[in-house]
Amino acid sequence: DAKTTQPNSMESNEEEPVHLPCNHSTISGTDYIHWYRQLPSQGPEYVIHGLTSNVNNRMASLAIAEDRKSSTLILHRATLRDAAVYYCILRDNGGGADGLTFGKGTHLIIQP
Amino acid sequence: KAGVTQTPRYLIKTRGQQVTLSCSPISGHRSVSWYQQTPGQGLQFLFEYFSETQRNKGNFPGRFSGRQFSNSRSEMNVSTLELGDSALYLCASSLMSGGYNEQFFGPGTRLTVL
Numbered sequence: 001d002a003k004t005t006q007p008n009s010m011e012s013n014e015e016e017p018v019h020l021p022c023n024h025s026t027i028s029g030t031d032y033i034h035w036y037r038q039l040p041s042q043g044p045e046y047v048i049h050g051l052t053s054n055v056n057n058r059m060a061s062l063a064i065a066e067d068r069k070s071s072t073l074i075l076h077r078a079t080l081r082d083a084a085v086y087y088c089i090l091r092d093n094g095g096g097a098d099g100l101t102f103g104k105g106t107h108l109i110i111q112p
Numbered sequence: 113k114a115g116v117t118q119t120p121r122y123l124i125k126t127r128g129q130q131v132t133l134s135c136s137p138i139s140g141h142r143s144v145s146w147y148q149q150t151p152g153q154g155l156q157f158l159f160e161y162f163s164e165t166q167r168n169k170g171n172f173p174g175r176f177s178g179r180q181f182s183n184s185r186s187e188m189n190v191s192t193l194e195l196g197d198s199a200l201y202l203c204a205s206s207l208m209s210g211g212y213n214e215q216f217f218g219p220g221t222r223l224t225v226l
Contacts, residue, residue: 030211031211032211042219044217092211093210099157099160099170100145100147100204102154103154
């Protein structure tokens with residue numbers, strides 16, 4: 001799977017939107033962009049994923065650049081519960097996909 | 113729907129022993145993946161099972177093995193335990209195998225090797 005680059009940490013205020021960036025310049029045409037997060041003392045939690053078009057679900061929105069070399073996870077209104085490590089992961093759907101390759105992720109800090 | 117369940121939640125073993133961990137996926141999910149999480153190495157992929165067959169394997173020694181049953185439940189086994197095997201072992205299930213599928217994680221089994 002291709003690599004991703006994320007900032008080590010970000011800080012935001014409660015009830016404000018949060019934009020978490022991810023660069024994946026070597027993405028291939030069959031790579032899906034996945035986002036997971038891990039809250040303290042819990043297993044990872046699926047957030048959202050997409051291929052080419054922007055995606056929305058009850059948790060977040062995923063904005064994918066037109067050239068697919070970067071994406072942004074958007075939390076529309078952050079709460080204290082959103083404080084977690086966020087992982088941007090590429091998964092090849094071209095056949096024989098490996099497991100999720102977790103990098104260091106972005107540690108999101110939410111200030112009350 | 114019930115989530116992914118893992119048993120036991122905590123386990124203490126001594127070096128040289130072996131251990132078996134169990135994972136029950138979400139009902140209807142056919143793919144089960146296993147991960148190891150340590151402070152030093154982070155989250156690392158161990159292997160994935162789909163329809164009772166190992167589909168993919170991470171970079172771990174042969175002491176780490178697994179299997180999947182016809183009801184999609186999965187077990188992983190670690191033989192000849194080493195101190196470095198102390199970790200949180202996470203199981204994740206997905207509907208199918210393939211990069212477009214999201215994975216749902218269980219709470220993990222905390223293994224301590226003394």
